[in-house]
Amino acid sequence: MKKNLQTELIHAPRRAPQYISTVQPPLFRASTIIFPNTHALFNRHWTDEYDYSYGTHGTPTTFTLADNIARIEGGKHCLLAPSGLSAINLVNACFLSQGDEVWVADNIYGPNMEHLRNLETRYGIQVKVYNPIDVSTFEPTLKAKLIWLEAAGSVTLEFPDLVNLVKKAKQANILIALDNTWGAGLAFNAFDFSEEHLSVDISVHALTKYPSGGGDILMGSVVTQDQHLHHQLFRMHAIQGISISADDAAQVQRSLASMQLRYEQQSRSTVQLLKWLKQQPQFIQILHPANENSAGHHYWKEICTTDQSAGLVSVIFKPEYDLNAIRKFCDSLNLFKLGFSWGGPVSLVMLYNLKEMRTLENTHLQQGLLVRFCIGLEHPADLIQDIENALKQLNI
Ligand SMILES: Cc1ncc(COP(=O)(O)O)c(C=O)c1O
Structure with missing residues (x-):
């Protein structure tokens, strides 16, 4: 039957021939997915x-990326979310109900704590804070449902007592996220990280950082090994309408091939900087996990x-350097750009007020203003030079 041009254009055959093979997998963009019958x-x-039924559920492009993230992290199942924070929120929304107790490390990523405090106010979920380097501060009651770990913790980079925290959480029969x-799934395997083969239940990853690697894409993931847990998360993911752009997924997929090389290079450059700092x-x-004094x-x-220590290092300035001095230091940097996030090619700097960020008393941290450096892919000698020049502006 002869069709009108407009109809022909819409229904023109568009399948790629079977013999075409490309380095990157083909990109599928979809809201509607057409059923054969x-x-x-x-x-x-x-x-x-692999239920291809609607775009929010996934396409071959997003499933390919999800499979690879699960593979990198040593898990079996993966769900993708539009940012690291939305992946965190998915876990909280899925597993926390009124009256539950959730345990959070004092040095957890700030917006996760903020989200939990919001749930506490609105839904009567009790937020309890523990010191990640002192397992005795983690005292789950019968109401405890979930513990959040972060290794190393945001900004102050304390590496937690992962082995004992996980053991204690398992004894208390609570979920471990x-x-x-x-x-990034490279420094250690979250699903098998000790001689006793200890494992967390849920691994959340801000793919915005190393997997993206470009400083230009936002994405997050939730990886599990247990199918029942995955199905619970999968259901919540579906009813909340969480989905990601296929174009973004293809970009992250493209960057995965170089991720380990970048991670190791950024780790080595950071250790070089650490020695100088x-x-x-x-x-x-x-503050850096490889520093004996951290x-x-x-x-x-x-x-x-x-080679597995990521690209973050923080410094605490001596108390004689006030906020004006630290601002002058940050503004004098040239290669380090002032901005949030990490894992991209450009080195970043950010200043923090620790007093506003912590619930517990942190006796292991010195008094003073904190600056965090995120090491990019520039040559470490140039980065050292940049910091040296900015320090010279301080004249104290
Ligand atoms: C440790 C950590 N987790 C989660 C996130 C959230 O990721 P996103 O920026 O993609 O929301 C960040 C972002 O800085 C982070 O540093």
Whole structure:
């Protein structure tokens, strides 16, 4: 039957021939996914991992990326979310109900704490804060449902006593969620990280950082090994309408091939910087898991090596450097750009007020203003030079 041009344009054959093979997988963008017939429509089941039924559920592009993230992290199932924070929120929304108790490390990623405090006010969920380097501060009651771990913790980079925290959580029979953004699935295997084969239940990863690697894409993931847990998360993911752009998924997929090389290079550059920073008289404390004087160093050493320490290092300035001095320092940097996030090619700097960020008293941290450096892919010698020049502006 002869069709009108407009109809022909819409229905023109568009399948690529079978013999075409490309380095990157083809990109599928979809809201609507066309069923071949009613049998396929009526016989699908939501637990089918490859149920191609609607764009929010997933396409071959998003499933390919999800499979690879699960593979990198040593898990079996993965759900993708539009940001790391939305992946965190998915876990909280899925497992916390009124009256539950949730345990959070004092050095957890700030917006996770903020989200939990919001749930506490609105739904009567009790938020309890523990010191990640002192397992005795984690005292779950019968109401405890979930513990959040982060290794190493945001900004102050204490590596937690992962082994004992996980053991204690397992004894208490509560769910264990790890923000695995720092380790990225490369520093250690969250699903098998000790001689006793300890494992977390849920690993959340801000793919915005190392997997994206470009400083230009936002995405998050939730990886599990247990199918029942995955199905619970999968259901919540579906009813909340969480989905990601296929174009973004393709970009992250493209970056995965270089992720380990970048991670290791950024780890090595950061350790080089760490050695230099330790010798500078302006700082009272240098925070990095590979630094023997950093809290949690021996926990880090139990499961990681120097090439696996990510690209973050924080410094605490001596108390004589006030906020104006620290602002001058940050504004004098040239290669380090002032901005949030990490894992991209450009080195970043950010200043923090620790007093506003912590619930517990942190006796292992010196008094002073804190600056965090996120090391990019520039040559470390140039980065050192940049910091040296900015320090010279301080004249104290
Ligand atoms: C440790 C950690 N977890 C989660 C996130 C959230 O990721 P996103 O920026 O994609 O929401 C961040 C972002 O900085 C982070 O540092």
